[in-house]
Amino acid sequence: MPSLDDSVLDRTFQELMGLLHQPAALNPAQSDPIFYFVYRPEHMLTVKRRLAGWVGALHNDGFDPVRVSLGEIVHELIDRSGRWDAWLELEPEAEPYEMNQSIRDVLTQDNALVSEVAHRISVGNDKTVILLTEAELLHPYFRTRAIESALTGRVPHPTVIFYSGRRVGQYGLHFLGFYPEDGNYRSTLVGGLE
Numbered sequence: 474m475p476s477l478d479d480s481v482l483d484r485t486f487q488e489l490m491g492l493l494h495q496p497a498a499l500n501p502a503q504s505d506p507i508f509y510f511v512y513r514p515e516h517m518l519t520v521k522r523r524l525a526g527w528v529g530a531l532h533n534d535g536f537d538p539v540r541v542s543l544g545e546i547v548h549e550l551i552d553r554s555g556r557w558d559a560w561l562e563l564e565p566e567a568e569p570y571e572m573n574q575s576i577r578d579v580l581t582q583d584n585a586l587v588s589e590v591a592h593r594i595s596v597g598n599d600k601t602v603i604l605l606t607e608a609e610l611l612h613p614y615f616r617t618r619a620i621e622s623a624l625t626g627r628v629p630h631p632t633v634i635f636y637s638g639r640r641v642g643q644y645g646l647h648f649l650g651f652y653p654e655d656g657n658y659r660s661t662l663v664g665g666l667e
Contacts, residue, residue, distance in 0.1 A: 482512060482519060485664030486527055490534060492661060493602060493631055496595075505628035509636045511665025517609060517637055524606065524635075528584030537600040541593045544607035547614070550586060575617045577614045586615060587623040592631055594624075594632055603632040621660060 489510055491570065492615055512520055524540070531538040551557065556579065580586040594603045608617050639661055 479519065479523075481664070482516065485510060485512065486530070488521075489633065490530070492537065492663065493531075493633075497650070504623060505621075505660070506631040507628055508631065508633045508658035509617075509660055509662045509665075510633050511636050511638060511640045511662055513639065514609070514637045520635060520637075521606075523607045524604075531602055535600060536602045537598060538602050538604055539597060540606055541590070543605055544605050544610035545578065546586065546589050546593070547610055550589065551576060551579055559568045573613055577638060582612050582622065587620055587663075588618055591624055591627050595629060597630050601630040603630050605632060605634045608634055609637040617634070630660070634660075636665075638665070646652070 489508060491507060528538045528540065556575065560567075560572065560575065590605070594605075599604070611617065616638060621634075643662065
């Protein structure tokens, strides 16, 4: 029997499906076709379990869904930096802030994270829908709005950011439910009001 959480997520997904058929219609800012699929942090595991089914539903509805894991990108960038061994050696004595700052430096150096996301969302066809997952793994290094801002004008396909947090009104989001409200999102927000 589906839970209340499942029905909330299913309604959010159905709303998203409707918007994907006409991505510019409900975006008053007429910005890039970016959508935030907003769900409460306690639903993270449920969203992960439901993702394969949603990919299938998008496929059955004529879309070509492409999943891009922000967590995998972060891991790959850190791995490419060659700093793992040094970090593991320093970790017992390092302050968490220092370690987080080192990781943040890897992600921001030469705009590495944004460049990698831009590269991965640039591939596709006129039916492609990009699903950016695991945005929660950007904490505490990066915020999704920073990525969205840096990608302005470079989003060729509808892009859905699966966003763990709370929604406040039409443009406000609380990343992970504990960051202060950021009311500067101009993309289409779906869900997150329950």
